[in-house]
Amino acid sequence: MTGNSGSTQLSLITPDWDVPNWVDAYTTTRKGGVSQPPYDSLNVGMHVKDNPEHVKANRNMLPTKQPIHWLHQTHSNKIVEAGSAEAHADASFTSRDDVACAVMTADCIPILISSVQGDCVSAIHAGWRGLVNSIIDSSLAALPRPANELVAWIGPCISQPHFEVGQEVAKQFKSYSNAISQGQQQGKYHIDMALVAALQLRSLGVQHVYQSQLCTYANEDLFFSHRRATHQGLSDCGRVATVIALT
Structure with missing residues (x-):
């Protein structure tokens, strides 16, 4: 669901899930920032070719009160504790309650985790490589609560109709046959990455999995999309943030 965030007047996507009200969680959209095209306007990715001062200004607009632990994401299966010195990880x-977890995406899957008790949270960046490399498994294993006491939310990501891959990638997901469909061209396939993430979560014991059902590729006004930018002949695009914190 979309809503405005108080003084910042940012357009945010907030999870519709059953967790305690002191768990603060949202995904930003591309609206409300200061970055110029093609990063217009709320780009939070410092690693793209945007003006760093614009990115800093955009990050300062985010409504989270705690310092955000930003990651250097590499499609790994590594998870770190927020607030630590380590930042090379994907979760x-x-x-x-004095630090916030965050991941950046532009088609990949942002996954938020909260315990039902509201005493631990996690943010996960899951591209197709991360799903293959068990980033979800690693992330759940790091939490102090068992999987059956966790709630998950799968945020905006590229949807199956727009995520076309070749046979080499598709065969990595052969055990998820209901998440794969044949493409129009020979040797091309479409994968429902959000469904794969949901199936992995449930197989690991997470009983309550919620989905935003929002596609980053199809909603150009709301989200950055790396694949859409590539199709438009652009070399880069911005990133949105998915943030979670205990307040």
């Missing part, structure tokens, strides 16, 4: 977790 972070915390049981503290």
Whole structure:
């Protein structure tokens, strides 16, 4: 669901899930920032070719009160504790209320995790490589609560009709046959990455999995999309943030 965030007047996507109200969580959209095209306007990715001062200004607009632990994401299966010195990872977790977890995406899957008790949270960046490399498994294993006491939310990501891959990638997901469909061209396939993530979560014991059902590729006004940018002949695009914190 979309809503405005108080003084910042940012357009945010907030999870519709059953967790305690002191768990603060949202995904940003591309609206409300200061970056110029093609990063217009709320790009939070410092690693793209945007003006760093614009990115800093955009990050400062985010409504989270705690410092955000930004990651250097590499499509790995590594998770770190938010607030630590380590930032090279694709997920972070915390049981503290003085730091926020965040991941950046532009088609990949942002996954938020909260315990039902609201005493630990995690943010996960899951591209197709991350799903193959068990980033979800690693992330759940790092949390102090068992999987059956966790709730998950799968945020905006590229949808199956727009995620076309070749046979080499598709065969990595052969055990998820209901998430794969044949493409129009020979040797091309479409994978429902959000469904794969949901199936992995449930297979690991997470009983409550919610989905935003929002596609980053199809909703150009709301989201950056690396694949859409590539199809438009652009070399780069911005990133949105998916943030979670205990307040």
